[in-house]
Amino acid sequence: MGPWGMYLEQIDRVTPYLGDLGRWVETLTRPKKVLIVDVPIELDSGEIAHFEGYRVQHNLSRGPGKGGIRFHQDVTLSEVMALSGWMSIKNAAMNLPFGGAKGGIRVNPKLLSSAEIERMTRRYTSEIHNIIGPSRDIPAPDVNTNEQTMAWMMDTYSVNLGQTTTGVVTGKPISLGGSVGRNEATGRGLFTAGVEAAKKINLEIPGAKIIVQGFGNVGRTAAKLFHEVGSQIVAVMDHTGAVFNSNGIDIVAMGAYVDKTGGVVGFGGAEVLLPGEFWGLNCDIAIPAALERQITKNNADSIKAKLIIEGANGPTTPEADDILREKGALIVPDVLANAGGVTVSYFEWVQDFNSYFWDEDEINHRLERLMKKAFDAIWEVSLQNRTSLRTAAFIIGCSRILQSRQLRGLYP
Secondary structure: OOHHHHHHHHHHHHHHHOHHHHHHHHHHHOOOEEEEEEEEEEOOOOOEEEEEEEEEEEEOOOOOEEEEEEEEOOOOHHHHHHHHHHHHHHHHHOOOOOEEEEEEEEOOHHHOOHHHHHHHHHHHHHHHHHHOEOOOEEEEEOOOOOHHHHHHHHHHHHHHHOOOOHHHOOOOOHHHOOOOOOOOHHHHHHHHHHHHHHHHOOOOOOOOEEEEEOOOHHHHHHHHHHHHOOOEEEEEEEOOEEEEOOOOOOHHHHHHHHHHHOOOOOOOOOEEOOOOOHHHOOOOEEEEOOOOOOEOOOOHHHOOOOEEEOOOOOOEOHHHHHHHHHOOOEEEOHHHHOOHHHHHHHHHHHHHHHOOOOOHHHHHHHHHHHHHHHHHHHHHHHHHHOOOHHHHHHHHHHHHHHHHHHHHOOOO
């Protein structure tokens, strides 16, 4: 099952809970707009290379599209469609005034120079120029993209439009209208949702043993925040492999090591795990914060964690969802757990419109308040309907989207 198939199955599972809104449910299974573009650039060698780029606007009933741009060799249309659908649900579940969108280029950026990546980014931005904008569709960073990527996108869009338009993207450098707190927002939101979930199952966070898959922006920030309140990060996995220390890994030291070497394997404060050992480790909390479809029917039964907090988008397949729920594990779904990033992106968008910026304490306070509010609402719907937190989040998100669709009606 591809990512889009996963998303469609999740919609099938929530449909029985939508009542009269069910007549509109096919709206959620058909992206509003799918754009596939050729991205040709001249390499440093003088050769011409072509890359395939995508921008999918899944649903715009509640507001402009919102979603990241990823540069990865495994990007497919199915993946980008699914990610855009999950963004629609996420934004609605958080009650943000956005629809869902996503974009990407199928490329291994590690094989390109910085100048080549800049040319590719700018060409891609020009190709999707006509469908993005502060009131149309607002990209943001995702896998292998960052604030520099967003600066190039903002500049290209502004030059083509003939005026500086900072609000066309979020996740920008602070000097170009970015927001403080944005870089850590997804990991901070994940930490907040995880703490709230742990309270519900009487799991003590101080002393809890945690495994983290992915040591990028999300996984690293979440690991640092849990470490600071006394949790033990016993294992970390990234693209280089997995490492383990039963007494807890020094996350600050590991961060410095990864900055220097590019991966966790070889870090002196932990031993290397054999392939396949990571998910079966004894732990209280598991944080998948890498790519989609990492927890499947093939490894879900080996997971011992009582709490899974999804930092990545779509890391757990529907079959694995069922296995984990039967085992009694609680999953905080991606559309809630990793919503901190888009929430602070919303704050950045608002600040750009007003040319008035908040300090970091204000950002973090507002983020924590919205995350807790969304978690409480999803938890209550879960109890009322005796469903998983994922289905509850989809009930809230889908209902809000379809109510907007119904109220707006069909034109002509």
